[in-house]
Amino acid sequence: MDLIRKSNLLVCLSLVCLSTCFLACTSGKKTYVIGVSQCSEDSWRMKLNDELRDATYLHDNVELHVVSADDNDKHQIRQINAFMKEDVDLLIVSPNQMNTVTPAIDRAYDSGIPVVLFDRKTDSGKYTAFVGADNEKIGRTIGEYIATRLGGKGTVVEIRGLEGSSPAIERHKGFVSAIRKYPGIRLLASESGTWLQQSGDSVAAKMFARGIVPDYVFGQNDRMAHGAWLAARRCGLEGRIRFVGIDALPGEGGGIELVRDGVLDASYIYPTRGDIVMQQALSILEGRPYERDLYMKAALVTKDNAETMLMQAEEMSHISDQLEKLHRRVDFFFTQYSHQKVYFLLCAIILLLVIVAFAAFNRMVMVRRRMERETAEAKMAFFTDMSHDLRTPLTLIADPVERILDDENLTGRQRHMLGIVRRNAALLLKLVGEILDLRKIQGGKMDLTVTEFNLADAVRLWVDDFKPLAASYEVTIVQKADGDLTVKADYYKVERICYNLISNSLKYNRKGGTVTVEAVRRGGSVEITVADTGVGIPKDVVSRVFDKFYRVRGGGSGTGVGLAVVKAFAELHGGRVSVKSVEGEGSEFKVELPQKVENAILSTPDTLSKHPEGREPDMQKQRKAWIEDVDDDIDGNRQGMSSSLTSGGLGYVAEPDGTSASRPLALVVDDNADVREYVAHLLGGEYDVRQAADGKEGLGMALKTVPDLIVCDVKMPVMDGLEMCRRVKAETATSHVPVILLTSNAQENQRAEGYDSGADAYITKPFSSKVLLSRVRNLLENRKRLKYVYASGADDEARDEADPDSRFMADFGRVVRERMSDSSLSVETISSVLGLSRVQMYRKVKQLTGQSPVEIIRVTRLKKAERLLKTTQMTVSEISYDVGFSSPSYFSKCFKDYFGVQPGEMRETY
Known part of the structure; x- marks a missing residue:
C-alpha cells in the first residue's frame, strides 16, 4: 500500500509539472473570439471569408467563427443568439433583411457586444461600426453609365436584390435618381430577385414573356445580370439587349471575366476588403480610434479595362497564395517548435516516471517473490505437520483393514467396501510420503543412496509392472532401452520418477492410445522419455505442471504433488526435467540425469542383494498401492465407464427404456470412481443405479433415461456439477428430477450457489450414509405427494405457469x-408435439402423475x-x-x- 501511495503522489506531481509547462507555453496576450454571421454563401462572401481568415495571420490572438444563414432570416437570428450565448467578444454581421434581423442585432448590441455591420445595414442605429461600399453612389454611377451609353434615349429594366435588404434599397435609390435626369430614358420595370442567378433568369424571362424588351438590363449584382442574359439568349434576344451588373469579382465565372467575354457590358467593383473589416474590429476591441461608417472606394469595369483588371486580380491571387503557403510553413515551424518543447518535457517526465515505476515494480516483484516463497514455505510446513499427524491414524486404519480382509467370513459387499477403504488409505499414505519427501528436499535434508545398476533392465521391470493395467484399459505400453545403461544413482528415487511419469501418461490417455517409455545415453548423461497420445496439456499452463500443488483445471483427480516430486528428485541428482505437449495430441516428459552422480557416496544396500527385483518389502507394498491408485485414477478420468447396478434375478417388469418399473432409477455422477461406486452401493439396495464420470456424460445420460433422482459431485472435469444441475433443470424432460449435490465446499456462499443452480439438496463431504439415504427417500416421497396433484388435475387447464x-x-x-x-x-x-422422445415423455409423465x-x-x-x-x-x-x-x-x-x-x-x- 505504501508503494501505491508513493506512486500516486508521483503521478500527481508529474501532472502539476506538466500543467505548469503547458501554461508557460501559452501566450500572455488576450485571445479575442469574433463571430461572423454571413447572410448567404456565394462567391463574393466566400472571398470575404478568405480575406478575414488571411487577416488573422497577423493577429495570433484572434479566434474566428464563421457561419452562413443561407438567405434565411430565422436561421440568422438563431446564429446571432448562439453567438450571444457563447459570449463572443465582437459580432460581425451582414443582415439578410433590414427589418426582420434588426431586433436580434439590437439585443446583441444592448448586451454589450460590439457589432460591426458590413456590406449591409439595418434600419436601426444600434451598431458599433459599418464597413462597406456606398451602394447609393454605386447605383447612381450605373445609371449615369447606362444613360451615357444610350445617348440619353432608351429603355431600361432593373432587377433588384432581395426585398428589404439595404443594398437593394440603396442601389435602386441611386439608380433611379441618376436616370431621372434624362427624360429620354424610360424605366420599363423594376422587380425584386434574390441575389441568385436563378432569380435573375426567372424575373427576366417573365418580362420578356410580357413583351418587355429593353435596351439595357441592370442587375443589382453580376449573378442576376448573368441570369437575365441567359434568359435573353433562350428567347432569341441575344445582341439586342445589353446587361450591366455589380460586384466585378475576379476569377472564373466572375464579373470581370463576364465583361471581358462580352456577356456583360459593364460591372462595378464591389470591394470585399476583409482585411479592413478585421482591422476595424480589432481597433474596437483594443480601444483604438476608428471611423464609425467606413465606406470603401470602388470602380467601374468595362470592356476597355477588364483584361487589365483580370491580370491584376490574378497577380493578387498569386501573391495571396504565396502568402498562404508562407503562413502555413511558419505555422508548421511554430507548431513543430511548440510540439518539440512539449515532447521534450513529456519525455523528461515519462523518463522520470519510468525510472520510478521500474524501481517500484522491481521492489514489488521482490516483495511478491518473498511473499510467494514465504507462502509456499508456510503451505509446505502446514502440509508437513499434517502429514506427520496423519501417518499414525492412517497406519491404524490400513493395518486393521488388511487384517479384516483376511477374514473368510466377509460378504462380497463388505469385502468390496473394505477394498475401497484400503485403496484410499494407501493413497493417503503415498501422498503423505511425497509431501514429506518434498519437505526434506526443500530443507536440504534429503540424501541420495547411490547404487550402480542397469537402467535399461530397471526400466523394463518398471514398465512390466504397468502392462496388465494398461492392457485392461486398452492402452499399449512400449519400452525402448539400450542393452547396457549402467548408471550410478538412487535406484528408489529414479523408480519414483518413472512410476509418476508412466502413471500420469496412463491416467490421461485414450482407449487405443500408446505410452512409450525410452531410456538412452546422451554423452555423459542418460535420458528417460515418457510419451503418450493422450489429451495433452493446455499451452497456457504447460510451464506450471511441475509447480507444487498445481492442478490443471478440468484435469480430473490428483493432488499436484507427483510431478513436483519428479522435478525435485531429478534436480537432486543434478539433472533436469522438461515437457512438450500439444492439447488433444499428447505429451512428452523428458528426464535428463547424469550417468554418474558426483559428490555422492556409493553404497550397496543389502536390500538389493537380498531381493532379485531390487526392492525392499515396504517398497513392494507401496508398488501395489501405487498400481491400485493409478487404476482408480484412470477409472475416474475416463468417460463412458458407466454401469447399471441392479439386484439380479428378481424379474422386474421393464419400462420403455429397459429399467425396472418397480424400483426408482438413480443416477450417480462423480469423477472419483471410489466415491461413485460407494454411493452406488448405498443406493443399490432400493434403486436401480446408473453411473457417469463427469457432468457432460451425466447430462447426456439424464436426458436419455430421465432418472427419478440424481446424486452429483460439484467439482468435476469437462462439466462441473453446478452447470450440469442448471442444464438438468432447464430441460423440459428432466426439470422435475430432484438433484442432490455432494461436495467438499461447505461455505455458505458455496451452498447458496448450489441452491441457485437448482439443486434440491446440498450435502457436504464427508457425508453420513444415513443422512444421504434419508434425504433421497425424503425427496422421492415429496415427489410422490405431488403425483396426486398432477394426476387429479391432468385434464385441468388451470396451472401455475411459473412452475x-x-x-x-x-x-x-x-x-x-x-x-x-x-x-x-x-x-x-x-x-x-411437445418436443420429447417417447421414453422421456413416458418417464416424465409417470414420475409426475404415477400414471402412464x-x-x-x-x-x-x-x-x-x-x-x-x-x-x-x-x-x-x-x-x-x-x-x-x-x-x-x-x-x-x-x-x-x-x-x-x-x-x-x-x-x-x-
Missing part, C-alpha cells in the same frame, strides 16, 4: 383435449364423455366417436370399468 412441471402438464392436457376426437392419438404423437400417458388419455376421454352425457342429447355412439374411441362397445366397456355403470344408465340417472 415448469405445471406448464408441462398443462401443455400435455391441452394437446390431449385438442386431439381427443382423433382415435389414432398416441404417446408418440404427443411427445412429438395412455391411462391419462383414456381417463380424459371418459371424463369428457361423462360431461357430454349429462349436458347434451348426443347418443352414446356419437359421444364415443366424439371423444376418440374407435368403437362404441369398447367405449362402453372402458366407461363401465371407470365409473361402475354403463353410459346409458348414467344418462337415465340424470
Whole structure:
C-alpha cells in the first residue's frame, strides 16, 4: 500500500509539472473570439471569408467563427443568439433583411457586444461600426453609365436584390435618381430577385414573356445580370439587349471575366476588403480610434479595362497564395517548435516516471517473490505437520483393514467396501510420503543412496509392472532401452520418477492410445522419455505442471504433488526435467540425469542383494498401492465407464427404456470412481443405479433415461456439477428430477450457489450414509405427494405457469383435449408435439402423475364423455366417436370399468 501511495503522489506531481509547462507555453496576450454571421454563401462572401481568415495571420490572438444563414432570416437570428450565448467578444454581421434581423442585432448590441455591420445595414442605429461600399453612389454611377451609353434615349429594366435588404434599397435609390435626369430614358420595370442567378433568369424571362424588351438590363449584382442574359439568349434576344451588373469579382465565372467575354457590358467593383473589416474590429476591441461608417472606394469595369483588371486580380491571387503557403510553413515551424518543447518535457517526465515505476515494480516483484516463497514455505510446513499427524491414524486404519480382509467370513459387499477403504488409505499414505519427501528436499535434508545398476533392465521391470493395467484399459505400453545403461544413482528415487511419469501418461490417455517409455545415453548423461497420445496439456499452463500443488483445471483427480516430486528428485541428482505437449495430441516428459552422480557416496544396500527385483518389502507394498491408485485414477478420468447396478434375478417388469418399473432409477455422477461406486452401493439396495464420470456424460445420460433422482459431485472435469444441475433443470424432460449435490465446499456462499443452480439438496463431504439415504427417500416421497396433484388435475387447464412441471402438464392436457376426437392419438404423437422422445415423455409423465400417458388419455376421454352425457342429447355412439374411441362397445366397456355403470344408465340417472 505504501508503494501505491508513493506512486500516486508521483503521478500527481508529474501532472502539476506538466500543467505548469503547458501554461508557460501559452501566450500572455488576450485571445479575442469574433463571430461572423454571413447572410448567404456565394462567391463574393466566400472571398470575404478568405480575406478575414488571411487577416488573422497577423493577429495570433484572434479566434474566428464563421457561419452562413443561407438567405434565411430565422436561421440568422438563431446564429446571432448562439453567438450571444457563447459570449463572443465582437459580432460581425451582414443582415439578410433590414427589418426582420434588426431586433436580434439590437439585443446583441444592448448586451454589450460590439457589432460591426458590413456590406449591409439595418434600419436601426444600434451598431458599433459599418464597413462597406456606398451602394447609393454605386447605383447612381450605373445609371449615369447606362444613360451615357444610350445617348440619353432608351429603355431600361432593373432587377433588384432581395426585398428589404439595404443594398437593394440603396442601389435602386441611386439608380433611379441618376436616370431621372434624362427624360429620354424610360424605366420599363423594376422587380425584386434574390441575389441568385436563378432569380435573375426567372424575373427576366417573365418580362420578356410580357413583351418587355429593353435596351439595357441592370442587375443589382453580376449573378442576376448573368441570369437575365441567359434568359435573353433562350428567347432569341441575344445582341439586342445589353446587361450591366455589380460586384466585378475576379476569377472564373466572375464579373470581370463576364465583361471581358462580352456577356456583360459593364460591372462595378464591389470591394470585399476583409482585411479592413478585421482591422476595424480589432481597433474596437483594443480601444483604438476608428471611423464609425467606413465606406470603401470602388470602380467601374468595362470592356476597355477588364483584361487589365483580370491580370491584376490574378497577380493578387498569386501573391495571396504565396502568402498562404508562407503562413502555413511558419505555422508548421511554430507548431513543430511548440510540439518539440512539449515532447521534450513529456519525455523528461515519462523518463522520470519510468525510472520510478521500474524501481517500484522491481521492489514489488521482490516483495511478491518473498511473499510467494514465504507462502509456499508456510503451505509446505502446514502440509508437513499434517502429514506427520496423519501417518499414525492412517497406519491404524490400513493395518486393521488388511487384517479384516483376511477374514473368510466377509460378504462380497463388505469385502468390496473394505477394498475401497484400503485403496484410499494407501493413497493417503503415498501422498503423505511425497509431501514429506518434498519437505526434506526443500530443507536440504534429503540424501541420495547411490547404487550402480542397469537402467535399461530397471526400466523394463518398471514398465512390466504397468502392462496388465494398461492392457485392461486398452492402452499399449512400449519400452525402448539400450542393452547396457549402467548408471550410478538412487535406484528408489529414479523408480519414483518413472512410476509418476508412466502413471500420469496412463491416467490421461485414450482407449487405443500408446505410452512409450525410452531410456538412452546422451554423452555423459542418460535420458528417460515418457510419451503418450493422450489429451495433452493446455499451452497456457504447460510451464506450471511441475509447480507444487498445481492442478490443471478440468484435469480430473490428483493432488499436484507427483510431478513436483519428479522435478525435485531429478534436480537432486543434478539433472533436469522438461515437457512438450500439444492439447488433444499428447505429451512428452523428458528426464535428463547424469550417468554418474558426483559428490555422492556409493553404497550397496543389502536390500538389493537380498531381493532379485531390487526392492525392499515396504517398497513392494507401496508398488501395489501405487498400481491400485493409478487404476482408480484412470477409472475416474475416463468417460463412458458407466454401469447399471441392479439386484439380479428378481424379474422386474421393464419400462420403455429397459429399467425396472418397480424400483426408482438413480443416477450417480462423480469423477472419483471410489466415491461413485460407494454411493452406488448405498443406493443399490432400493434403486436401480446408473453411473457417469463427469457432468457432460451425466447430462447426456439424464436426458436419455430421465432418472427419478440424481446424486452429483460439484467439482468435476469437462462439466462441473453446478452447470450440469442448471442444464438438468432447464430441460423440459428432466426439470422435475430432484438433484442432490455432494461436495467438499461447505461455505455458505458455496451452498447458496448450489441452491441457485437448482439443486434440491446440498450435502457436504464427508457425508453420513444415513443422512444421504434419508434425504433421497425424503425427496422421492415429496415427489410422490405431488403425483396426486398432477394426476387429479391432468385434464385441468388451470396451472401455475411459473412452475415448469405445471406448464408441462398443462401443455400435455391441452394437446390431449385438442386431439381427443382423433382415435389414432398416441404417446408418440404427443411427445412429438411437445418436443420429447417417447421414453422421456413416458418417464416424465409417470414420475409426475404415477400414471402412464395412455391411462391419462383414456381417463380424459371418459371424463369428457361423462360431461357430454349429462349436458347434451348426443347418443352414446356419437359421444364415443366424439371423444376418440374407435368403437362404441369398447367405449362402453372402458366407461363401465371407470365409473361402475354403463353410459346409458348414467344418462337415465340424470
